[in-house]
Amino acid sequence: MGHKRLRFLGVVAAAMVFTLACGGTTGGGTPTKTYKIGLVTDIGGLNDKSFNHLADVGLEKAKTDFKIQADVKESKSGDDYVPNLTDFATKNYDLVIGVGFLMQEAVGTVSGQFPNIHFAIIDGAGTDSKGTDLKHSNVQSLFFKEQDAGAMVGVIAGWLEKNGKAKKNKHVVGAVGGISIPPVNHYIAGYKWAAKMEDPSIQVLVGYSNNFTDPAKCAGVATSQINQGADVLFQVAGGCGLGVLQSAGKAGVYSIGVDADQKDADPSVIASALKKVDVATYTAIKNVVNNQFQAGALTFEIKNGGAGYSVDNLDLPAELKAELDKIEGQIKSGALTPPADIPA
Amino acid sequence: MPVGSVLFAFVIGALICVVTGANPIAAYAGLVCGGLGIGCTQGENPALQISNTIVFFIPLVTTGVAVALPFRAGLFNIGAEGQLLAGSVACCAIGIKFADLPAPILLPMVLVGGMAAGAIWAGIAGVLKATVGAHEVVTTIMLNYVAQWLVRFLIVGGPLELAPGTSKSHPIGAGAQLPTLLPADNSVIIFGLPASVFRVHSGLFIALVAAAVFAFLLWRTAFGYEIRAVGQSQKAARYAGVSVRRTIVLTMLIAGAFSGLAGAVQIAGVDHNLTDKFFNDTTGFDAIAVALLGLGSAVGIVLAALLFGALHTGGAIMQSDAGISSNLVLVLQALILFSIAANFVGAIRRGLPFGRRASPELPTELPPAAGLMTEAAVPPPGKT
Amino acid sequence: MSGVGDIVHLLFTANLWQATLAAAVLLLLPALGGVISERSGVVNIAMEGMMLTGAFFAVVADLAWHNPWLATLVAIVAGGLMATIHAVVSIQFRADQIVSGIAINIFAAGLTVFLVNRIYGLQDVGHVGPNELLPYVDIPALDQIPFFGQVVFDQNIVVYIALILLVATHIVLFRTRLGLRIRAVGEHPQAADTAGLNVYVIRYSAVITSGLLSGLSGAFLAIGISNTFVPNMTDGRGYIALAAMIFGKWTPFGAFIACLIFGLGQAIYDNNSIIHVSPYLLSMLPYLLTLIVLAGLVGRATPPAADGLPYVPGSE
Numbered sequence A: 001m002g003h004k005r006l007r008f009l010g011v012v013a014a015a016m017v018f019t020l021a022c023g024g025t026t027g028g029g030t031p032t033k034t035y036k037i038g039l040v041t042d043i044g045g046l047n048d049k050s051f052n053h054l055a056d057v058g059l060e061k062a063k064t065d066f067k068i069q070a071d072v073k074e075s076k077s078g079d080d081y082v083p084n085l086t087d088f089a090t091k092n093y094d095l096v097i098g099v100g101f102l103m104q105e106a107v108g109t110v111s112g113q114f115p116n117i118h119f120a121i122i123d124g125a126g127t128d129s130k131g132t133d134l135k136h137s138n139v140q141s142l143f144f145k146e147q148d149a150g151a152m153v154g155v156i157a158g159w160l161e162k163n164g165k166a167k168k169n170k171h172v173v174g175a176v177g178g179i180s181i182p183p184v185n186h187y188i189a190g191y192k193w194a195a196k197m198e199d200p201s202i203q204v205l206v207g208y209s210n211n212f213t214d215p216a217k218c219a220g221v222a223t224s225q226i227n228q229g230a231d232v233l234f235q236v237a238g239g240c241g242l243g244v245l246q247s248a249g250k251a252g253v254y255s256i257g258v259d260a261d262q263k264d265a266d267p268s269v270i271a272s273a274l275k276k277v278d279v280a281t282y283t284a285i286k287n288v289v290n291n292q293f294q295a296g297a298l299t300f301e302i303k304n305g306g307a308g309y310s311v312d313n314l315d316l317p318a319e320l321k322a323e324l325d326k327i328e329g330q331i332k333s334g335a336l337t338p339p340a341d342i343p344a
Numbered sequence B: 001m002p003v004g005s006v007l008f009a010f011v012i013g014a015l016i017c018v019v020t021g022a023n024p025i026a027a028y029a030g031l032v033c034g035g036l037g038i039g040c041t042q043g044e045n046p047a048l049q050i051s052n053t054i055v056f057f058i059p060l061v062t063t064g065v066a067v068a069l070p071f072r073a074g075l076f077n078i079g080a081e082g083q084l085l086a087g088s089v090a091c092c093a094i095g096i097k098f099a100d101l102p103a104p105i106l107l108p109m110v111l112v113g114g115m116a117a118g119a120i121w122a123g124i125a126g127v128l129k130a131t132v133g134a135h136e137v138v139t140t141i142m143l144n145y146v147a148q149w150l151v152r153f154l155i156v157g158g159p160l161e162l163a164p165g166t167s168k169s170h171p172i173g174a175g176a177q178l179p180t181l182l183p184a185d186n187s188v189i190i191f192g193l194p195a196s197v198f199r200v201h202s203g204l205f206i207a208l209v210a211a212a213v214f215a216f217l218l219w220r221t222a223f224g225y226e227i228r229a230v231g232q233s234q235k236a237a238r239y240a241g242v243s244v245r246r247t248i249v250l251t252m253l254i255a256g257a258f259s260g261l262a263g264a265v266q267i268a269g270v271d272h273n274l275t276d277k278f279f280n281d282t283t284g285f286d287a288i289a290v291a292l293l294g295l296g297s298a299v300g301i302v303l304a305a306l307l308f309g310a311l312h313t314g315g316a317i318m319q320s321d322a323g324i325s326s327n328l329v330l331v332l333q334a335l336i337l338f339s340i341a342a343n344f345v346g347a348i349r350r351g352l353p354f355g356r357r358a359s360p361e362l363p364t365e366l367p368p369a370a371g372l373m374t375e376a377a378v379p380p381p382g383k384t
Numbered sequence C: 001m002s003g004v005g006d007i008v009h010l011l012f013t014a015n016l017w018q019a020t021l022a023a024a025v026l027l028l029l030p031a032l033g034g035v036i037s038e039r040s041g042v043v044n045i046a047m048e049g050m051m052l053t054g055a056f057f058a059v060v061a062d063l064a065w066h067n068p069w070l071a072t073l074v075a076i077v078a079g080g081l082m083a084t085i086h087a088v089v090s091i092q093f094r095a096d097q098i099v100s101g102i103a104i105n106i107f108a109a110g111l112t113v114f115l116v117n118r119i120y121g122l123q124d125v126g127h128v129g130p131n132e133l134l135p136y137v138d139i140p141a142l143d144q145i146p147f148f149g150q151v152v153f154d155q156n157i158v159v160y161i162a163l164i165l166l167v168a169t170h171i172v173l174f175r176t177r178l179g180l181r182i183r184a185v186g187e188h189p190q191a192a193d194t195a196g197l198n199v200y201v202i203r204y205s206a207v208i209t210s211g212l213l214s215g216l217s218g219a220f221l222a223i224g225i226s227n228t229f230v231p232n233m234t235d236g237r238g239y240i241a242l243a244a245m246i247f248g249k250w251t252p253f254g255a256f257i258a259c260l261i262f263g264l265g266q267a268i269y270d271n272n273s274i275i276h277v278s279p280y281l282l283s284m285l286p287y288l289l290t291l292i293v294l295a296g297l298v299g300r301a302t303p304p305a306a307d308g309l310p311y312v313p314g315s316e
Helices: A002-022 A051-065 A078-090 A101-113 A146-162 A182-198 A215-227 A242-251 A277-289 A318-333 B002-019 B024-036 B046-072 B080-097 B103-132 B136-155 B203-220 B222-232 B234-239 B244-271 B283-293 B298-322 B328-342 B344-350 C004-011 C014-039 C047-065 C068-092 C097-120 C148-153 C157-175 C177-187 C189-194 C199-225 C237-247 C252-270 C279-294
Strands: A035-040 A068-073 A095-099 A118-122 A139-144 A172-177 A203-208 A232-236 A254-259 A269-275 A296-300 A307-311 C136-138 C154-156
Touching: A035 A051, A035 A078, A035 A277, A051 A068, A051 A095, A051 A277, A068 A078, A068 B298, A078 A095, A078 A101, A078 B046, A078 B298, A095 A101, A095 A277, A101 A118, A101 A139, A118 A277, A139 A277, A146 A172, A146 A182, A146 A232, A146 A254, A146 A269, A146 A307, A146 A318, A172 A182, A172 A215, A182 A203, A182 A232, A203 A215, A215 A232, A215 A242, A215 C014, A215 C199, A215 C252, A232 A242, A242 A254, A277 A296, B002 B024, B002 B283, B002 B298, B002 B328, B024 B046, B024 B298, B046 B080, B046 B203, B046 B222, B046 B244, B046 B283, B046 B298, B080 B103, B080 B136, B080 B244, B080 B283, B103 B136, B103 B244, B103 C279, B136 C237, B136 C279, B203 B222, B203 B244, B203 B298, B222 B234, B222 B244, B234 B244, B244 B283, B283 B298, B283 B328, B283 C097, B298 B328, B328 B344, B328 C068, B328 C097, C014 C047, C014 C148, C014 C154, C014 C157, C014 C177, C014 C199, C014 C237, C014 C252, C047 C068, C047 C097, C047 C199, C047 C237, C068 C097, C068 C199, C136 C157, C148 C154, C154 C157, C154 C199, C157 C177, C157 C199, C157 C252, C177 C189, C177 C199, C189 C199, C199 C237, C237 C252, C237 C279, C252 C279
Parallel strands: A035 A068, A035 A095, A095 A118, A118 A139, A139 A296, A172 A203, A172 A232, A232 A254, A254 A269
Antiparallel strands: A269 A307, C136 C154
């Protein structure tokens, strides 16, 4: 019962985020122009079950709300980033969105060549080859505080361990990352930090599969962690990480999804850490349509609804719910700041 | 024959489109526009499309040569990819380490360094083939993977990484960069676009020279004769006084140098640093199709590389203009390979498609099939 | 927490060997396929593509019909069909078998993602429900044997099937008339033809068998170990299986030992949350070991005599 109401609340909250994001201009204030929006995926492609997919979800949502023409290019290799971005720019698109921090240099280059075209990049900025932000006036960087989302699911993991509500209660939880890169480690940092805050005696195992596409590799790392006594596993490895969720289900322990709500991926998924790439994409498009494009960084965090969590296949105890609300409030108010680097 | 193979692939590709509910005419129109800048309806800039095609064309020519040369010696170099990666790594390492040197010194250094690294990578396969008869197909596949993991090691937390978590190397020095053909200047407008979007670089000439060197080496030198002799029959070559082992090793070394050069030119001309894209690079595999389709001749390789460069560039346009996954290009590429290898076109023309009734002649365009058991692989007497 | 001691400790846990066997079986099935195909004289580097195709169609079928057995059958047939292309092209048309193998791998990589786009649009492929996966089965009584019981008898059903197929392949190849014929065709096709064997039929069957086995492995990967299709999810396993086949000197049990070694490397790496091991060195290990074997440092690796040569009737 409880979790159903919560799910409903979650839907309401999500709807509110979108409504807020829309800002009430949906009705058709300026129906004259059809805006052209181009989305360039990174090599993960649209069916990556992760942020490329979510970016497309945001694009589709914008398509129903605004008068836009939305086109997508999948990059088959890193060689395609510059040509794909350039193609949209030469066709005078109103906004060109690059997905993923792997595209930073390409966005930096192309945005310099087309100062009159607006660009947005998810998880990064337009940089030069040394990684320095070029701060072009036509580039909006959409950053995420993944550690906010990681912290919320870390609270769940830590609370379950502290109160003996997990499956084995050995005070061991795990996190399986794809490759040790910043967007992955931010999640794990918040998770470990919050789990330790909830349950000081907890041991947080952190492993990497060195892969983002092969579920069997992640299943192996997850099984090893389960054998070490972990009974809550957080996947931060995109398509590979689906193997984590399934291994947890097989072993009868809990798992936590990442980026999108992954409750359908396996019954073991008790929660998901959300990185609302769809909201970010939608917001960037909305800003352009409303003539409110702003260069520079826009950070999506728990405070503005750009990061968060969902409670999935779990009957959420009232005390845990209270604890989650308390921590969420403290992060929003700035009383607590989840770290970006994995704590010792 | 090659034209027929390409047509065959496009017909089957169209059938796959129709069966899966996609419009093949829209797909191919997107490919032609994207690859060649012809017949564009969505505002593509033809000059830009051709420029992008040439950027992909450059490494395909050089690696195509690196596959075609060993082919003539009866060797199958599947390792162009690994050799290309080795060349990129060497170019980067040198270009970073000596970043302050002026171009006249540094540019030759990175290019020669890339060639040397590629040659060593291929040389391992060559030496193993010549000494213990280890089949080069298998060794080069293994070396490809080793090279891929080496790149990963170097730029994910390794010694070449720019900064922790960046997954890319430092940029090479300005002196190690190949100039672009048009000024790399955002304020100069050419063909209606800033000149810097045209990424065609002087590596184009290096690639064309590599193709010419290949033709000269193969047809105008004594060593070229030896390569062809070994390719025809190792036994006969040996009777003619050719050292088969030496030819095998040298051929692989030269092939590796070509691939390594392709990698170095790619870094020096386009990327200027090693990035994650090199984990998923497929140039060296596309090169196999280029070499086969080009019938192992310099002109053929150049034309085939142009086709594959255009397909690569066209795939992205096809996807955004026609809404058809650019993976169709991979399907077409595979179909071209099947068609060339099996000589479907010839079989259809002869009207004898199947079985023992088929005429016993082998496709003449291919060198004698590289059986896994070569003469060099026979254990020397007395040693088992 | 790192160190040799930790790895040694790990080596004495049943968990590690259980994981090793599961990882090895993913490689073993295509490797057995490779052994059979190459024993008959047809070089097969296309296991990667056949496996990927199997994985894809297993998920499509399971999502459509909610039956893992039917889905596995579809995957096996899909792998077999890819192999049939390889057979037609390389046996019937006498194409270069390596080119054909490369083409199969490219074809599978492109076609699966192309079809994902056509079938599911830009949406998620979807997840197979937990009751619609290939099951894990404890063998009663046997799984109570200390250590060994957990390692061998507490596994996915495909693991048992693979172990049976391993023994069967060995027996068929080396203890039966059929095996003798397969090997004869791979060593001396002309002599076999003269003796009245149908070289074409035997080679066709062997190549298609390799596709069936690779397809089964793909199903195990997609609807046994995971529950969905991810583009390029085979991640080079077909090539590692090729390495295992050579490492094992074209014998089923030799290939199995190689698969166990490669699987052990993976299983040790899986423990990187408690021991520190370089992912790069371990990832390179299968390839480096194979190079060492090929270099003749661990005895000779000699393929069947007619491996890779198209058979032309009447030629000598």
